[in-house]
Amino acid sequence: MMYLFFFGFLLVIFYFFIFKNFFSVFFKFFFFFFVLLSLFFLCENFETKHFFLSQSFFLSNQLTFTFDFFSCFFLGLLIIVGGSILSYSIWYFKEEIGSSYFIMYMMFFMTFMMMLVSSHSLFLMMVGWEGVGVMSYMLIGWWMGRSDASMSSLQAIYYNRLGDFGFIFFLVFALYGSGLLYIDSFYHNYISFFLSFFIMLGIIAKSSQFLFHSWLPSAMEGPTPVSSLLHSSTMVVAGVFLLIRLLEGFNILIMELLMVLGGLTMLFGAVCAFGQNDIKKIIAFSTTSQLGLMILNLSIGNIYLTFFHLCMHAFFKSMLFMGSGVFIHGAQNNQDIRNFGNVFFFTKMSSLGMFVSSMSLMGMPFLCGYFSKDLILENTWGPLLNRFSWFLFFIASTFTVAYSCRMLFMMYGGSNFGVYKLVCQEKFGNNFSWFLVLTFFSVSSGWFFYESLFKVIQEEYLFFYYKITPFLVIFFGFSLSLLVFLKFFLTMKTGKTLYYNPLMHNMFTFYSKVFSSFFWFFELLWVEVLCVIGLQKMVNFFGYFKSFFDLQVFFFMLLIILDLCFMV
């Protein structure tokens, strides 16, 4: 049954040739089915599966897959995040030539990523590792006529190749040391230093740590769905994932080196993001910073906590990219936040996503990022050999809050700026409602997964002044951004209207259909809420489902209900 997972995505590509006309509809049904399957895989545990081949060649008896906790959880996450992004990219690339090739490339990428994540043999993991690098090359250089994009895709290949050099040396040392290429066949011996050193090269190149980071901002030349899927959630965490798998046999000296490197990366990324003006580059450096945090955390030894943060990070970071994609479409391909201003009026849904994701990233209490980030902050108060790295982590967290607030202020504030007024993307013809699934996960997944799966992480019982550190981080970061951008904060507007405006009628009916009476109630409080018509519409709530020709929203509601059942 597990092999369906791999062949499933290849089957989609096969079906695509047959059902070209109805691909988007077919894909939505297919995706929903896989989301349901993924919820099962979150709960079950499978053992290692071997490939039985009739021909024997070198390593033919070592082609194995494992579906343990990390694999199952990440596969479910990959399908949820990847499916949302693919559905979003159907809208994003509506006017683009060759959009079907794009979806095919993304499907291939997801297949390789699944192979990387669920492989027990390092040989198969190498196949997936290289495959995601190749697909990254093809997707970053999507607009190949643009010389900057071609160069950036080549740059990504060069940096990943440096890492592959280390990976191959690692394979050589592993074969020499134990004769096996399994991920759990490492123990501390005289060659563990060399093993750790060479795989460290692979990890820092793939996961863009300090000296190997420059390919990630250049990778923003690719389309926004590529940045959202590859360069925030899945491909760049391949290195971190490998380290999670291999940490038991890792050498202590290399772990110390990674701790410092992770801290440096975190600070570097956060400080660079504070000075960027291109919205995608801000989020790219933010990704670099969070990857540094993950590496730092792993070097201390918190495996499950890092994995938890990896998953939460995937939800809110891809959400940030997708929201920025809506703004980019609205500003006619302009990505400079100095040209945005007062965008809230036309982007209510996307702004919801952006705010929730940014708050998650900052570590605002009880959103999904809080549960992982707060636990990390608490766990690093314990005895450490290297206080310098922890100090870097604290400063970098402050800058994380600062650049998030800066981005939000410059987009939603500034009544004197805003050269461009956005073209409204949230209208009936455009359907990118699947991205709200990630908003839902950004809010609820932290608490849900903490209570159900990750509560076994060792908790620290801290003194009061240590416990309020995350809140101090938020406070200092917010005040840092206010110091520089106070006037943007003061000019933030909400786009309220005090009376019924016929120009807003279209937007109002759109939101009322999507969010029904709940949102509508708060939108026109001072106009109609207490009138008879309003009450009638609330009573006729269930009658709205008759007008939903598009079944996406229906499946979304069904997904929410199912999730609530699982919570119970």
Next chain:
Amino acid sequence: MTSVVPAGKLYKFVSHKRKVLSLYKRALRHLEAFCFEEGRHVFAYERTLLRARFDLHKDEPDFKRATQLLRLGEEEFWVNQHPDPVLLPNEEGGVTFQRHATYQVPERALDHWEPHEKAMFPDYFAKREKWQGIRRKTWSEEMQWLQEWDKKNIDNGISLTDALPAAKEKDGYPPFWWRTVTRPLEQPKLMEWWPNNEDSFSR
């Protein structure tokens, strides 16, 4: 400081007025980037001062002095430029610059169409055959014609520009006419009117 002049765009053939105006526009854009954090009123004040500096020498009678001033201005701009100016997307250095080049297909791709596809547009392909006949006729003479034009200009002491000679007869063919006539669209669009489009994979 010999390389601050933007020489890549046939700079030596452009008139002095255009050079000055282009410098002013670029300076204004970079000034806006510098004054962004302080506020719009600061930018308004600074751009007035910049305009005054340009207006001080706008009626310079001596062309050598004017060229020297322009050169000094370009150097000053290069030294004081903003590291991250606000760029338009389709501008050089912008986000969507050259993006359309991905979909620009050269005209010779029409040679590779299948006969059943060419049969959909019989009048166009008939005309195209005629044009290609004319092109074969004029091709051998074009290079010789351009060399004669340059020689004539050099003999008369006229400096070389990027102006090409006019056509030899009324409604005739100027040099390099084929390149201009068959240039691809700047923003190629998908042919949604193409029949049976759903069967094609590249939709």
